[in-house]
Amino acid sequence: MRERDDEVLVEQVRELRSSKIERGTADILGERRRLSEPMTETEVNRRMFLRSLFSFLSVGVAGWTAFLAWRWMSDETKYNLLRRTFEFNERVSQIFYKPERLSPEFSPAAISPRRVNGELGMTGEFDAANWRLRIGGLANQSDDLILTLDEIKQLPRTEMITELKCIEGWSVIVQWAGVRFSDFVEKLGINKLPHYVSMTTPDNEYFVGWDIESIMHPQTLLAYEMNGEPLLPEHGAPLRLASPTKYGIKQIKRIGRIEFTNVRPRDYWAESGYDWYSGH
Amino acid sequence: MPKQLETKHSLAIRWLHWVNFPLLAMMIWSGLLIYWANAVYGVWIGGYELFHFFPPWFYETLGIPYRLAEGLQLHFFFMWLFAANGVAYVAYLIFSGEWRALLPIPSSFRRAVTVALHDAHIVKDKPPQGKYNDAQRIAYTSVILMGAGSVLTGLAIYKPLQLAWLTAIFGGYQWARWFHFWLTILFVLFFVVHIVQVVIAGWNNFQSMITGREIVESEEPISSEAEVKA
Numbered sequence: 001m002r003e004r005d006d007e008v009l010v011e012q013v014r015e016l017r018s019s020k021i022e023r024g025t026a027d028i029l030g031e032r033r034r035l036s037e038p039m040t041e042t043e044v045n046r047r048m049f050l051r052s053l054f055s056f057l058s059v060g061v062a063g064w065t066a067f068l069a070w071r072w073m074s075d076e077t078k079y080n081l082l083r084r085t086f087e088f089n090e091r092v093s094q095i096f097y098k099p100e101r102l103s104p105e106f107s108p109a110a111i112s113p114r115r116v117n118g119e120l121g122m123t124g125e126f127d128a129a130n131w132r133l134r135i136g137g138l139a140n141q142s143d144d145l146i147l148t149l150d151e152i153k154q155l156p157r158t159e160m161i162t163e164l165k166c167i168e169g170w171s172v173i174v175q176w177a178g179v180r181f182s183d184f185v186e187k188l189g190i191n192k193l194p195h196y197v198s199m200t201t202p203d204n205e206y207f208v209g210w211d212i213e214s215i216m217h218p219q220t221l222l223a224y225e226m227n228g229e230p231l232l233p234e235h236g237a238p239l240r241l242a243s244p245t246k247y248g249i250k251q252i253k254r255i256g257r258i259e260f261t262n263v264r265p266r267d268y269w270a271e272s273g274y275d276w277y278s279g280h
Numbered sequence: 281m282p283k284q285l286e287t288k289h290s291l292a293i294r295w296l297h298w299v300n301f302p303l304l305a306m307m308i309w310s311g312l313l314i315y316w317a318n319a320v321y322g323v324w325i326g327g328y329e330l331f332h333f334f335p336p337w338f339y340e341t342l343g344i345p346y347r348l349a350e351g352l353q354l355h356f357f358f359m360w361l362f363a364a365n366g367v368a369y370v371a372y373l374i375f376s377g378e379w380r381a382l383l384p385i386p387s388s389f390r391r392a393v394t395v396a397l398h399d400a401h402i403v404k405d406k407p408p409q410g411k412y413n414d415a416q417r418i419a420y421t422s423v424i425l426m427g428a429g430s431v432l433t434g435l436a437i438y439k440p441l442q443l444a445w446l447t448a449i450f451g452g453y454q455w456a457r458w459f460h461f462w463l464t465i466l467f468v469l470f471f472v473v474h475i476v477q478v479v480i481a482g483w484n485n486f487q488s489m490i491t492g493r494e495i496v497e498s499e500e501p502i503s504s505e506a507e508v509k510a
Contacts, residue, residue, distance in 0.1 A: 025388050025417060026410025031380040033410075034287040038498035044283035048495055055491040059298065066302070082353035089356055096442060103441045104448070163453055165440065168348065169318030171453055245441055273349035275356070280441040 079273070090277035094213065103219055103244035103280070106161045111227055112172040116234045120268065121206025122254050131202070131238050137260035138188065144257065145188070149224065149238050155179040155187055158221055160242075167247040167274065176242040178223035182216045190260065198265030199241065202256030209265030214245045214279055222255070247278045282498040288411060288488040293378065296369040297489060303365055304467065306358040307430075311464055313351025316344050321461055333461075359434065366427045381411040383421055388414040423470050426463050433460040 025031075039047075073081075133152060134144040158180045165171040185193070197215045200207040214220065220243035224231055231237035236253025243251055249269045259265070270276035289297070316339060322332040339345050373379045384392075391414035397403040399415075407414060436447040436456035450456035478486055488494040 022408055024408030024410065025385050025391065025414055026381070026408070028385060028387075029380040029383065031410040032377075035496070035498075036285040036287075038282040038284050038500045038502045040502065041281070041283055044285060044495050047285060048491070048493060051491045051493055052487060059490055082357050085357040085360075086353070093439070093442070098442065101442055101444065104444055104452075163440075165453060166318075167352075169314065169457060170320070269349075273353060275352065280439055 083273075086275045086277065089275070090279070093277065093279055094211075097213055097279075099213060099217055103162050106163070106173050108161065108175065110173045111161060111175055114174075114227065114232075114235070115170070115172045117166060117168075117248065118253075119234065121201030121203055121252075122233070122236070123205075124203045126202065126233075126254070128233075128238055133239060133255060134257040135188065135259075136257060137194065138190065139192070152179060152184075152222065152239065153224065156183045158183070160219060160221065162219060162242075162244040164242070164244070164248055164251070165280070167249050167269075167278065174242070175227045176221055176223045177225035177228075178221035178239075178242065180218060181220045181222055181241075182218060184222055185216065194260045194262045196261050196263065196265050198259040198261055199252045199255050200257050200259075201252065201254050204256070206252060206268050207266055208241075208250050208252045209267040209270070209276065210246075210250065211277065211279070214243070217243065217245045219244055245280055247280075249274065250278055282500070282502045284496050284498040284500075285493045286496045287492055288494045289492045290376065290378070291492060292372045292376070293369075294489060294492055296365055296372065300362075300365050300369070303358055303362040306354060307362050308464055308467065310351045310354035310358065312342070312344055313347040314355060315461065316351075317348045321458070333465075356438075359431075362427075363431050366424070366431065370424065382417060384414060384417040388417055392418050419470070419473075423467075426466055426470070430460065430463045430467075433457075433463065436460075 131149065133147045133149075135147065136144045138145060156179065157177060159175065159177045161173060161175045163171050164174050181197075193212050193216070195212055197210045197212065198207065199210070220241070223236075223240055223242035224238060226232070226235050226242075231240060236255075239255050240253040241251045241255065250267075264276075267276050269278075312334075315333075319333060323330045373382060391407040394403055394405075394407050395409075395413045395415040398406045412420065432446065433450055433456045435443055436450050437453065437460060440447045440453045440456075447453055447456050450459055484494060
């Protein structure tokens, strides 16, 4: 069907098309023309017609196939494809991940006005004075380990001024003070790290899952101070996660329980179609 | 008068060009779904916002609001195809030697002005050209650089910690987002101008991006062999 013989081409220098006096860019760069043998008008029209027919049919079939494939794919199939792409992207990110790479830190002058977004898991009654952090999934311990805020504050203190990036697209520069999660893990005496960490609010309404590499990053803090003051209730008092390694949706406020686990934990926003990993 | 068929656009160029069209469209569409969640850019003149990206009717008409998750899903799926298509295109230009037909040289800028004046019917003579005139060389090379810029600013927003050096090159996270947005606006402007120019250039020119060939007047006589075949 396809005309092959007009592919027997004569290569010519572009000079053919250039004026005799001035050299054009095509000549200077040595662009070449590719031309078929000369032929009659009837012949050239016949070939062009066949070629057009073939080309337009190919493009039409390709475009129509792609369109139909997209139409016939069920919403569930599409959703699964896109969710698996998030997981694929996560694996690619982890190949290139280096824990020693740090997020930039800023001067105190760069600190932004506070911005509140999200109160999931923080709307019910809450008795801050009697708050305790529960820690589950520790080896050789069936019951949760329970810590008070004072006990947490006795762990090594770390401060950082980093950019909190919301998945919506805005960002604020915040000063945090708290305990590095890695220091916390060290104090707990965990020898063999699991693959994941799950965190939930005391009312279990909000929950996040973290991969172990990101939670052990030196800039991931269990924070109890923000911009030089104890955390405000709307920012997650008494203890929240603060980390430039992931979007704000992952930096859970008012942590109730932390669990070490090898099973990929549930994640509130991942269940609404967002990227579980959401890693920077 | 004998004719010749000129191979204007090779098969690879045509496929890469046409595949890029839906891919870029998907990137822009999903980008809009994402941008809506923090729609902060506008055109400002002397403390007055001339135009805000985008007015409410725009979002309502297109059904954009509250589709951030969907936008992110699509964006981070099609990014692979968009980037791969772009890399394949650049690789093809390099290895086939077709960059000679596309890249501008310093004197192209002077000739491009003449091309523009010619198109505006102010100047009679057109500068000599190959497949593309010098204005096209500049435009088509720019659009490739814009594609590279979109991928790089996109990566700077996507991985601002692991690629902190890249984010820093663009002046930080928010500036990278700003560049990423404006590059998209430039793509849309390029698209509008491109369509207008293609319409003006006519059917034969358009057809050549699908068939690859264009009928040209021959300056050589028909060889006896070809005549027999005809």
